[in-house]
Amino acid sequence: MPAQSVTDDEVKAILAYIKVEGSKAPKGPVGPIGGDVAVTENKGTSPWTLITVILVLALIAMALGRVKAGLQHAMREKEGIPHPVVLEGAEARKNWIRSNKKLIAAILLIGFVVGSYKGWYALADIGIAQDYQPEQPIKFSHKIHAGEDKIACVYCHSGAEKSRHAGIPSANLCMNCHNYIKEGPKYGDAEIKKIYAALDWNGTEYGKNTKPIQWTKIHNLPDLAYFNHAQHVTVGKIACQTCHGPVEEYGYDEMKQFAPLTMGWCIDCHRTTEVPGMKDNGYYTEFHKKLAAKYGNEAKLTVDKIGGLECARCHY
Numbered sequence: 080m081p082a083q084s085v086t087d088d089e090v091k092a093i094l095a096y097i098k099v100e101g102s103k104a105p106k107g108p109v110g111p112i113g114g115d116v117a118v119t120e121n122k123g124t125s126p127w128t129l130i131t132v133i134l135v136l137a138l139i140a141m142a143l144g145r146v147k148a149g150l151q152h153a154m155r156e157k158e159g160i161p162h163p164v165v166l167e168g169a170e171a172r173k174n175w176i177r178s179n180k181k182l183i184a185a186i187l188l189i190g191f192v193v194g195s196y197k198g199w200y201a202l203a204d205i206g207i208a209q210d211y212q213p214e215q216p217i218k219f220s221h222k223i224h225a226g227e228d229k230i231a232c233v234y235c236h237s238g239a240e241k242s243r244h245a246g247i248p249s250a251n252l253c254m255n256c257h258n259y260i261k262e263g264p265k266y267g268d269a270e271i272k273k274i275y276a277a278l279d280w281n282g283t284e285y286g287k288n289t290k291p292i293q294w295t296k297i298h299n300l301p302d303l304a305y306f307n308h309a310q311h312v313t314v315g316k317i318a319c320q321t322c323h324g325p326v327e328e329y330g331y332d333e334m335k336q337f338a339p340l341t342m343g344w345c346i347d348c349h350r351t352t353e354v355p356g357m358k359d360n361g362y363y364t365e366f367h368k369k370l371a372a373k374y375g376n377e378a379k380l381t382v383d384k385i386g387g388l389e390c391a392r393c394h395y
């Protein structure tokens with residue numbers, strides 16, 4: 080240790096100080112500096128333990144209240160004091176509240192604890208829009224179009240087979256049919272007229288006063304994640320319904336976000352779904368030899384084995 084600019088007396092004083100102050104310091108580990116404290120997740124006490132304790136305490140309080148009332152009753156009997164007047168109606172209720180403050184406090188406390196518990200899980204769901212089902216500017220029914228009339232999904236969402244986005248059809252596409260179909264089974268011409276208004280169509284010609292139909296977007300992955308429809312629909316051969324639910328049964332305003340669209344959802348499927356056409360897809364012939372060497376011929380070749388869990392495939 081290099082020479083210090085303190086005298087021996089000062090050193091003694093410092094040591095004495097440390098001794099006195101040190102004995103005041105808390106015993107045991109004080110956070111990460113206090114020794115080898117592992118950083119563990121604080122799981123906390125389960126709310127249900129708390130609720131049980133509170134319930135038991137409330138019961139004890141009620142039982143004690145009964146005993147007290149009984150004792151008072153006995154005292155009055157002994158001293159010949161008349162019993163209190165029996166109250167009725169609103170007065171009785173007020174009196175009940177006045178004499179059961181502890182019970183009411185316990186109920187409120189339990190309500191608070193349960194509320195916090197539920198609230199915690201509600202917060203954990205933030206950012207997950209599963210089942211989001213907004214109202215749309217035109218009462219469009221997938222049940223009529225994709226279900227009853229059996230129009231192929233990709234007739235309207237033509238991007239799904241060849242590009243990243245499936246896309247929403249333009250009003251022009253609707254006109255392929257609604258040029259002629261001017262009334263619907265439920266709303267008559269009221270809803271179909273909105274298509275005409277968007278295109279400024281007067282029944283014979285298009286005007287200049289067009290304004291796009293403002294469909295409310297339902298699915299919306301954050302920008303940090305990359306998802307490609309063609310890869311899943313055309314290469315992966317996954318049916319739209321696997322990710323979007325029984326769309327052909329969704330009636331007016333019933334289109335919704337069927338899947339959670341979380342990272343865990345993507346990963347789970349990549350872990351369990353086999354890559355289709357491994358053996359007959361030219362692109363995979365070479366690749367397959369390597370994989371077979373690595374995982375064996377019989378192994379299930381799931382998406383994770385071709386890199387489906389690599390961060391950079393979905394984030395870049």
Ligand code: HEC
Pocket residue numbers: 215219221224225230231232233234235236247248294295296297298299319320323326327332334
């Ligand atoms: C006649 C055209 C048409 C057909 C056929 C059609 N859709 Fe749609 N689809 C639309 C329109 C218009 C919207 C926007 C209005 C809405 O959300 O209801 C839409 C919305 C959607 C959405 C939600 C888009 C968003 O905002 O996130 C999905 C998913 C979808 N369609 C899937 C399908 C599937 C799967 C099929 C086949 C079973 C299908 N669609 C058939 C026209 C069509």
Ligand code: HEC
Pocket residue numbers: 217218219220223224228230248249250252253254255256257260262263264265266267270271274
């Ligand atoms: C391939 C043909 C076709 C296309 C394309 C098409 N529709 Fe339709 N649409 C129909 C048929 C058929 C009906 C039902 C008519 C009936 O049953 O009376 C219908 C009915 C409707 C109705 C009436 C609902 C009711 O019950 O009143 C609306 C609104 C509608 N379509 C909106 C759209 C919109 C918006 C688009 C474009 C995104 C579109 N359609 C594209 C064929 C089509």
Ligand code: HEC
Pocket residue numbers: 232233236239240243244245246247298299300306308311312317318319320321322323340
């Ligand atoms: C593997 C799951 C999966 C399959 C299969 C799938 N989708 Fe999607 N779809 C998604 C996800 C995830 C989004 C959200 C994409 C985003 O926000 O970038 C989406 C969004 C959409 C949208 C909203 C507009 C857009 O392009 O973002 C439409 C419409 C749609 N899908 C239609 C279809 C149709 C039609 C098919 C079948 C031909 C299909 N999807 C197959 C997962 C899937």
Ligand code: HEC
Pocket residue numbers: 300304305306307310311314315317321322340341344345346348349352353354355382385386387392393
């Ligand atoms: C229903 C099952 C399923 C779901 C859900 C799913 N995928 Fe996939 N995904 C596949 C399959 C199958 C393939 C393999 C396609 C192929 O053969 O290239 C694939 C391939 C991919 C690839 C290419 C991987 C590679 O190594 O070539 C990316 C990137 C991808 N998915 C992203 C996503 C994202 C992002 C999500 C969630 C928003 C998602 N996937 C949800 C089934 C799924």
Ligand code: HEC
Pocket residue numbers: 206300301303304340341342345346349387388389390391392393394
């Ligand atoms: C198959 C596709 C896929 C793979 C592989 C993947 N992710 Fe993700 N990741 C997603 C999607 C989709 C989201 C957005 C989900 C959401 O908003 O809930 C996401 C979100 C995230 C987020 C943001 C979370 C948030 O709360 O906003 C982080 C950080 C992340 N991923 C890290 C990683 C890391 C690190 C890896 C590699 C070990 C990885 N991801 C691999 C699809 C993927």
